[in-house]
Amino acid sequence: MSYDFNTIEEKWQAYWAKNETFKADNDSDKEKYYVLDMFPYPSGAGLHVGHPLGYIASDIYARYKRHKGFNVLHPQGYDSFGLPAEQYAIQTGQHPAITTKENIARYREQLDKIGFSFDWSREVRTSDPNFYKWTQWIFIELFNSWYDNDADKARSIKDLEAIFASEGNEKVNAVCDEDIASFTAKEWNDFSSKEKQSIVLKYRLTYLAETEVNWCPQLGTVLANDEIVNGVSERGGYPVIRKKMTQWSMRISAYAERLLQGLETIDWTDSLKESQRNWIGKSVGASVTFNVKEHDETIEVFTTRPDTIFGATFMTLAPEHELVAKITTSNQKEAVDAYIEATAKRSERERMADVKTISGVFTGAYAEHPFTKAPVPIWIGDYVLAGYGTGAVMAVPCGDQRDYDFAKHFDIQITNIFEGVDISEEAFADKEKTIIANSDFLNGLNYKKATKTAIYELEKLGQGEGKINYRLRDAVFSRQRYWGEPFPVYYIDGMPQMINVEHLPIVLPEVEKYLPTETGEPPLGRADVWAWDAKNNKVVSNDLIDHTNVFPLELNTMPGWAGSSWYPFRYMDAGNEAEFASAKVMQYWQNVDLYIGGNEHATGHLLYSRFWTKFLKDREYLTVDEPFKKLINQGMILGTSAIVYRITGTNKYVSKGIKDQFETEELRVDVSLINSSDELDVDGLRKWQPQYNDAEFEFEDGKYIVGREVEKMSKRWFNVVNPDDICIKYGADTLRLYEMFLGPLEQAKPWNTAGITGVHSFLKKLWKLYHNGEVFNVTDTEPSKEDLKTLHKTIKKVEEDIENFSFNTSVSTFMIAVNELTAQKCTSRAILEPLIVLISPYAPHIAEELWQRLGYSESVSRAAFPVFEEKHLVESTKQYPISFNGKMRFTMELALDLSKDEIEVAVMAHEKTQQQLAGREPKKVIIVPGKIVNIVG
Numbered sequence: 052m053s054y055d056f057n058t059i060e061e062k063w064q065a066y067w068a069k070n071e072t073f074k075a076d077n078d079s080d081k082e083k084y085y086v087l088d089m090f091p092y093p094s095g096a097g098l099h100v101g102h103p104l105g106y107i108a109s110d111i112y113a114r115y116k117r118h119k120g121f122n123v124l125h126p127q128g129y130d131s132f133g134l135p136a137e138q139y140a141i142q143t144g145q146h147p148a149i150t151t152k153e154n155i156a157r158y159r160e161q162l163d164k165i166g167f168s169f170d171w172s173r174e175v176r177t178s179d180p181n182f183y184k185w186t187q188w189i190f191i192e193l194f195n196s197w198y199d200n201d202a203d204k205a206r207s208i209k210d211l212e213a214i215f216a217s218e219g220n221e222k223v224n225a226v227c228d229e230d231i232a233s234f235t236a237k238e239w240n241d242f243s244s245k246e247k248q249s250i251v252l253k254y255r256l257t258y259l260a261e262t263e264v265n266w267c268p269q270l271g272t273v274l275a276n277d278e279i280v281n282g283v284s285e286r287g288g289y290p291v292i293r294k295k296m297t298q299w300s301m302r303i304s305a306y307a308e309r310l311l312q313g314l315e316t317i318d319w320t321d322s323l324k325e326s327q328r329n330w331i332g333k334s335v336g337a338s339v340t341f342n343v344k345e346h347d348e349t350i351e352v353f354t355t356r357p358d359t360i361f362g363a364t365f366m367t368l369a370p371e372h373e374l375v376a377k378i379t380t381s382n383q384k385e386a387v388d389a390y391i392e393a394t395a396k397r398s399e400r401e402r403m404a405d406v407k408t409i410s411g412v413f414t415g416a417y418a419e420h421p422f423t424k425a426p427v428p429i430w431i432g433d434y435v436l437a438g439y440g441t442g443a444v445m446a447v448p449c450g451d452q453r454d455y456d457f458a459k460h461f462d463i464q465i466t467n468i469f470e471g472v473d474i475s476e477e478a479f480a481d482k483e484k485t486i487i488a489n490s491d492f493l494n495g496l497n498y499k500k501a502t503k504t505a506i507y508e509l510e511k512l513g514q515g516e517g518k519i520n521y522r523l524r525d526a527v528f529s530r531q532r533y534w535g536e537p538f539p540v541y542y543i544d545g546m547p548q549m550i551n552v553e554h555l556p557i558v559l560p561e562v563e564k565y566l567p568t569e570t571g572e573p574p575l576g577r578a579d580v581w582a583w584d585a586k587n588n589k590v591v592s593n594d595l596i597d598h599t600n601v602f603p604l605e606l607n608t609m610p611g612w613a614g615s616s617w618y619p620f621r622y623m624d625a626g627n628e629a630e631f632a633s634a635k636v637m638q639y640w641q642n643v644d645l646y647i648g649g650n651e652h653a654t655g656h657l658l659y660s661r662f663w664t665k666f667l668k669d670r671e672y673l674t675v676d677e678p679f680k681k682l683i684n685q686g687m688i689l690g691t692s693a694i695v696y697r698i699t700g701t702n703k704y705v706s707k708g709i710k711d712q713f714e715t716e717e718l719r720v721d722v723s724l725i726n727s728s729d730e731l732d733v734d735g736l737r738k739w740q741p742q743y744n745d746a747e748f749e750f751e752d753g754k755y756i757v758g759r760e761v762e763k764m765s766k767r768w769f770n771v772v773n774p775d776d777i778c779i780k781y782g783a784d785t786l787r788l789y790e791m792f793l794g795p796l797e798q799a800k801p802w803n804t805a806g807i808t809g810v811h812s813f814l815k816k817l818w819k820l821y822h823n824g825e826v827f828n829v830t831d832t833e834p835s836k837e838d839l840k841t842l843h844k845t846i847k848k849v850e851e852d853i854e855n856f857s858f859n860t861s862v863s864t865f866m867i868a869v870n871e872l873t874a875q876k877c878t879s880r881a882i883l884e885p886l887i888v889l890i891s892p893y894a895p896h897i898a899e900e901l902w903q904r905l906g907y908s909e910s911v912s913r914a915a916f917p918v919f920e921e922k923h924l925v926e927s928t929k930q931y932p933i934s935f936n937g938k939m940r941f942t943m944e945l946a947l948d949l950s951k952d953e954i955e956v957a958v959m960a961h962e963k964t965q966q967q968l969a970g971r972e973p974k975k976v977i978i979v980p981g982k983i984v985n986i987v988g
Contacts, residue, residue, distance in 0.1 A: 054815045063900065066910075070910075073125065082120070082122065084116045086112055086123060090128045095153075098773075112853065118914060129151075134286050136534050138270070165783045165786060165787065172625075194208075194257050195209075199224070200224040294395065301526040310658065311327075317677050336356065337506050386413075387414060402433050432457065540604065548602070561578070581604050582601050583602050623636050646680075664678040688799075693770070720739070731755040782814070785814060818901075837875050843924055850916070891912065929944070931943050937985060943984075947980075955984075
């Protein structure tokens, strides 16, 4: 009976869907295990073979845990808000909801064909109002919270207002804006409602503030740092500039230390943890205040080396620093303005990464050194960022290479505090060995003593204090887009008001176009029905706005990371309409045990998700403060691109072997036009794109051979392989096994369709092991010792591999096992039945079919994982080489537990021994138990 994989896979996919085989139980006596993939953004391109890699790995582990008796939650959904859908809507005029729905249907079809054990009853979509209702609710909870440093947690804003009413704000130790004046309880109680709202807004965990943002004029929206590549938008490649805008922000900085400490409690890779540590960027040092000469202004800087303050030669401000405009002299204004304009075109990431370029402009102003009172020139430079620290640095050229290069480049006189001591870079880096000189009261002190003394003296002057600084900045939460979660916010007299939870969700309105308005407002500014009737609690026409009962709604939408920051908890209780998830259900599932996804989200989604989880724990909506216990970053499957060579300035293409005879340029073409010998289908290429219709081709040996390049699999490089094609030709089980077989899960590896045939042949051999021609041939015969040995070494290896996520070596183990059992002519149910359970997480369709043929009516996914028994791998006998005078003449199988005397008796009694001796008595019998027998005649 042949292996009809198409029929088998279609059959079992239908069975799983109909019977909800993988539906998790929220009320189970079993131990829980929660396996989750980073959910996909459903693009119109659909999946290519690189996308399912992590899904296959997580599915293997989820199926394995079911076999181990766990109640497994393995859901899937869609991160369905986002810029690509909106851009497509702008280009085509088609509503993003329509294209998103179509794309999701395409993804679901492809995912089902690969045979994933998802609990589809819990599917979530971030663009579904039933989902984003709770994203809006979390936003409101953040708005209604503040961070109490003394309690080290978020608390209700009502608690803060009660403190203000009873004792003012003098004793409040909160994470808040810096420009807050102190007030008494009486003053608070006398403030108007608007004044109170304005003050409290400076304490809220989500707040409105004027912020430096990455603005993309062509896209008409703010972009996050991870949406910018080489200074242009990742989507479309458009220029990005820095500008100030009033935006909603999230006070993630309040959680900086807890985000750092939490890394010690989770099972993530060291590289991933280090990425987050670097992004959070904890530094211990001092805050120093410099007075600005001839101005009633001060500049605060943060330094990790207050011991070097006497070496402060100049100061550098970020071009966006608010003091630049105030202190720049008239002589320098033109140069400063030009520099600021140029800097606005560079992204923060680009400025941070650029360590070679030296650029800056002198403002013409000077600060006053806190101790020497000497003038310190104030420069601006784009290597200083307004949002990091204070947006100002004190430069110590004698101890910092970048400061030194800057000073030399602009011919700034350097103050050397290391004259006469070792000033090598190594010495300066080794804080314990640094000795300060030319520094007044710090002379001769080492780092520790000098630091402590400098801070003490600064505090005496009222111009500094010891401080811990974090690189982590509050996250801008507004986007000038249409396709995102609407804010549940309306405005009374310019102050934000939250819509009560019982009136959520606030659903996106219809708009005519998805572009910003002509006056620069976000796309929601085009909505005709986008005002809040506070009396009747509903969205109404803008024409009804009277600022008495009807008020304008927020025009921005939330960023893509809003929904993805909490979605794992919605899967736990996806159908709950009363709350984002019930306490009982969350108490059972807790958090995600295994999370698999790409490392590109290290400092975006993963950081924000940890932040929101800690916040929800503070407010007692969750009992955990980390969303993901274990996290694995899968590697990338690379594509092998096909390259044709065009003679420069012509439409003539030359084969790879002769291209060096010409000046050529490389163009990538669709890999489907290339055969396994790298030969191009020239006729197919002519039909593929118009530019090749009239192309000329110069062949080698009658063929056009393309070049090949291993690189990222992408539509851009035309090297995408569609998993549907693989499933049709070889089957989903082959695809699953092959993707695992390519190499270690965490590593990048190239896709090679030619290699898939070996895995497919293995599945056909597996099928034949259970059949004798057309007959299913599994018997109740006793297994041989060799059969049991093969089975149990396979159980041992596969279980170890799965626990260690070494899926590639499991596939090799299966191949060895099937080869051995085939050679052993094994038909024993005692062997072949557990073998199917072992293979089923990897190749579930063929496993289900064979399991059913073994007589079972329930899915193989319910079967217990086979138990390894060591005794079947323990050798009980030994093939002894029997030698005469050092020459081996025959072998003899003997029990390993025999004594020397027993071995000698057995060997001497053997007929071949008697033949060799021919009646002679041996002089000596040498026996090494477990190794050799040598008879000396």
